[in-house]
Amino acid sequence: MARVSNGMIAALNILTLVMAISAIGYSLWFNVKPENPCQKVLKTPLLVVGGALMVVSLAGLVGSCCRISILLWMYLFVLFLLIICLICFTVFTIIVTNKGVGIALSRRGVGDHRLGDYSGWLQKYVINAQNWDEIKSCLVDVKLCANIHAGKVEDFYKHNVSPILSGCCKPPSYCGLEFKNATYWTMPKTDPGVPDPDCKTWSNVQKELCIECDSCKAAVLYNIKREWRLLVLINICILVVVVFVYSVGCCALRNNRNGYVKHRGHV
Incomplete structure (x- = not known):
């Protein structure tokens, strides 16, 4: 035995x-x-x-x-x-x-995620000065937004856009910005559809886009939560x-x- x-x-x-x-x-x-x-x-x-x-x-x-x-x-x-x-x-x-659930947009393959969707500990662990600066710098260095599909608005919404691309490379959908191409959006003549800081944080500068947006941080948290x-x-x-x-x-x-x-x- x-x-x-x-x-x-x-x-x-x-x-x-x-x-x-x-x-x-x-x-x-x-x-x-x-x-x-x-x-x-x-x-x-x-x-x-x-x-x-x-x-x-x-x-x-x-x-x-x-x-x-x-x-x-x-x-x-x-x-x-x-x-x-x-x-x-x-x-x-x-x-x-x-x-953390996020808001999915039907038939568009993209979603809006907000920091409030995630636990306070997860936010403090990831979205702190040191960690976020490293993540943000890395997102720029790897040219993340170059992977987003370019073309007409119809073609853009036909493709499934991952949460990280949706959150960091395009303005939140609720802002109501006008599509020019996948990474270039313009502010409507009226104010944004929602008084959200992300709507004004969006930049058409290709190295900035929405990487400073809370939606980008939330998208990173979404991936981390899934992993x-x-x-x-x-x-x-x-x-x-x-x-x-x-x-x-x-x-x-x-x-x-x-x-x-x-x-x-x-x-």
Whole structure:
């Protein structure tokens, strides 16, 4: 039975090691996604989870293969802490991303998102002086708005415009600005349709556009919220596997102790 438990935990730790490498690779992939080249906030949580899982898996692998009880004790203790951290982080992520729906415009493929749609913590975490200056600078450097479809107004609305392009590269729809091309809009002769600061923040300067608008910040938050929701699913999958591995590890440790007692009894 001891061999079975130790062999099983060794196999499971190989699986968790693969999951750890996948989590690290996935976090790096988020940095090169074309939809959000400037959003790095998901990189750190996944790197931390992946790194911790890798260290724990290696310790468990050595402890189970060599049947070193002290190493298994350390392994189970760290694994228990990892389970608690995963549970806390998953619950926290669900709470801070629970708010935010945006307003979709039917048959136009674009949407308006406002900062009030998102939790206060998420706003403070992302839309602070340091983080937003980095994101804004990156959006300009990667020429994000060059990806928006140009042409006639009919052609513009036929294409699905991603939230980040809609929020940062065009004025909010409720402002009532007149379309000239995808990144050039003019103020109507009357005042904007809604007395919103974003309506006056819009600029036809191609490096500015609506990047300073609250709608752009809200669009960035929309992408972050969607990615963190994906992170919740990843965390739940990892948590299920880790809890199972922890249970098998407890059995392996108990079997190691029983085997040691029997061996001493024969001496």
